[in-house]
Amino acid sequence: MTIRLLPTSTAGSLPKPSWLAEPEKLWSPWKSEGDELVEAKQDALRVSLQEQIRAGIDIVSDGEQTRQHFVTTFIENLDGVDFEQRKTVKIRNRYEASVPTVVGAVRRTKPVFVEDATFLRAQTHQPIKWALPGPMTMIDTLYDNHYKSREKLAWEFAKILNQEAKELEAAGVDIIQFDEPAFNVFFDDVNDWGIATLERAIEGLKCETAVHICYGYGIKANNDWKKTLGSEWRQYEQAFPKLQQSKIDIVSLECQNSKVPMDLIELIRGKKVMVGAIDVSTNTIEAPEDVAYTLRKALQFVDADKLYPSTNCGMTPLSRQVARGKLEALSAGAQMVRDELTAK
Numbered sequence: 374m375t376i377r378l379l380p381t382s383t384a385g386s387l388p389k390p391s392w393l394a395e396p397e398k399l400w401s402p403w404k405s406e407g408d409e410l411v412e413a414k415q416d417a418l419r420v421s422l423q424e425q426i427r428a429g430i431d432i433v434s435d436g437e438q439t440r441q442h443f444v445t446t447f448i449e450n451l452d453g454v455d456f457e458q459r460k461t462v463k464i465r466n467r468y469e470a471s472v473p474t475v476v477g478a479v480r481r482t483k484p485v486f487v488e489d490a491t492f493l494r495a496q497t498h499q500p501i502k503w504a505l506p507g508p509m510t511m512i513d514t515l516y517d518n519h520y521k522s523r524e525k526l527a528w529e530f531a532k533i534l535n536q537e538a539k540e541l542e543a544a545g546v547d548i549i550q551f552d553e554p555a556f557n558v559f560f561d562d563v564n565d566w567g568i569a570t571l572e573r574a575i576e577g578l579k580c581e582t583a584v585h586i587c588y589g590y591g592i593k594a595n596n597d598w599k600k601t602l603g604s605e606w607r608q609y610e611q612a613f614p615k616l617q618q619s620k621i622d623i624v625s626l627e628c629q630n631s632k633v634p635m636d637l638i639e640l641i642r643g644k645k646v647m648v649g650a651i652d653v654s655t656n657t658i659e660a661p662e663d664v665a666y667t668l669r670k671a672l673q674f675v676d677a678d679k680l681y682p683s684t685n686c687g688m689t690p691l692s693r694q695v696a697r698g699k700l701e702a703l704s705a706g707a708q709m710v711r712d713e714l715t716a717k
């Protein structure tokens with residue numbers, strides 16, 4: 374994968390068009406089913422891709438048009454989880470949600486996103502990135518009545534993710550990203566087995582791999598939680614030393630309007646860093662200068678050839694117009710810094 378300096382990408386989802394699901398709403402249900410849904414998703418993917426390309430985004434994605442929820446859409450396609458049997462659990466110790474139950478051995482009996490990724494691959498020659506949930510975040514979104522061990526279930530999911538990731542790689546995906554917001558919450562588990570299970574998920578892959586660790590979508594439960602974190606968010610400090618030692622190529626972080634001390638990035642020196650330079654919890658569109666400011670700060674701790682300007686998280690809850698403006702700001706801000714670097 375040859376790529377220009379400071380390649381831009383989005384960390385997560387993009388808004389869904391109204392024909393696919395109710396817009397500006399997180400996890401809204403599909404509006405159609407069967408063949409009609411397949412076509413609606415493909416059309417949405419085409420539009421989302423076109424908007425990324427027009428905005429000048431370098432590493433493109435499906436905008437997560439193929440997912441209703443970043444974790445459960447994957448799990449729905451596996452054996453061993455009963456979506457009728459629901460239990461209320463606390464997600465990431467933060468908000469309550471009704472979740473499905475693990476009732477037997479979890480298994481992947483068919484590819485989940487491979488056809489979608491093949492479709493995306495056929496639409497563009499630009500590098501493509503595909504997101505999967507990480508093992509630790511997956512187990513946190515379920516009630517386990519079978520393994521009765523978070524760690525055991527995580528290892529099972531890691532094996533399944535590895536099967537899917539290998540087929541995504543074969544379909545031409547350049548970067549496979551694992552979403553692990555749970556890494557910012559369960560620090561002991563992250564170090565005991567969280568990073569180990571993530572490495573199991575990427576075992577044998579030749580494409581690049583990324584882990585996305587954020588403070589969540591801009592929803593109330595997350596925004597309220599952020600208010601309790603104090604003036605400095607040092608959560609990344611817990612997982613970074615082990616991540617630095619891991620085989621993961623890229624670490625995706627929330628940096629715009631966050632209280633993460635930028636110097637924490639020093640702890641993952643050597644890794645590529647997707648620096649979130651777009652805040653997804655506000656409708657205010659960043660000025661390119663705001664984006665450039667964050668990228669310049671990050672450049673103190675990450676080499677220019679390893680800096681990937683990105684968004685903090687997904688933009689599904691935003692309007693299409695705001696998301697489009699934010700993508701353009703990301704591009705323009707990255708270009709400002711690119712110009713500064715190449716003028717030297």
Ligand SMILES: [Zn+2]
Pocket residue numbers: 384385554585586587588589590685686687
């Ligand atoms: Zn995120």
